[in-house]
Amino acid sequence: MKKSSKEKAQKILDNYLETNNHRKTPERYAILEAVYSMKGHFSLDALREKLEKKHFPVSRATLYNTIKLFIYLRLVICHRLADGTKYEAINDKENHIHQICTVCGQVTELEAPKIVHAIEDTKLRRFAQEVFSLYIYGVCCSCKQKTSRL
Known part of the structure; x- marks a missing residue:
């Protein structure tokens, strides 16, 4: 790092x-x-x-x-x-988004500057935001292919 x-x-x-x-x-x-x-x-x-x-x-x-x-x-x-x-x-205000497969558990990080800026620009009431992690749950393409073959 x-x-x-x-x-x-x-x-x-x-x-x-x-x-x-x-x-x-x-x-x-x-x-x-x-x-x-x-x-x-x-x-x-x-x-x-x-x-x-x-x-x-x-x-x-x-x-x-x-x-x-x-x-x-x-x-x-x-x-x-x-x-x-x-x-x-935690590295210098490193905000990031995680994609998590609900089938195999694989975690990948996603680059989405628009989402990061939207969250950073959100006015929070009585709360000082430092960093955030966002989790998006779904099915990765490998697991999706495996289940569609059945």
Whole structure:
């Protein structure tokens, strides 16, 4: 991911830990590094595997608690998808749209600038929008072909 996004995330984490008198553990920073090096959506198992490949294994509890902290700090977003819970690093106001197949669970991201601008321009009452993810559910072309052959 963008180096500037990762640096901003590290500063946010540093600020939070210093302000709240929490320890700056190597585990938190290793997890942050791994999160911002993941491409797209990832599961906690995939994140754990990445950390193990870098010879930095962490306990499941440490991973869950750190991801929970990152969600609180708005460094990570949680997606509840058909194939389970997935996470994604938040990069500089990255709004996006997901297409989700209800048959196979495949998730793809869609570029739709008109929809993004319409949502960004929407006046929300008593609410400050930061980022958004839009989910469109349907059937992908592969699954549609398979079902039409029956």
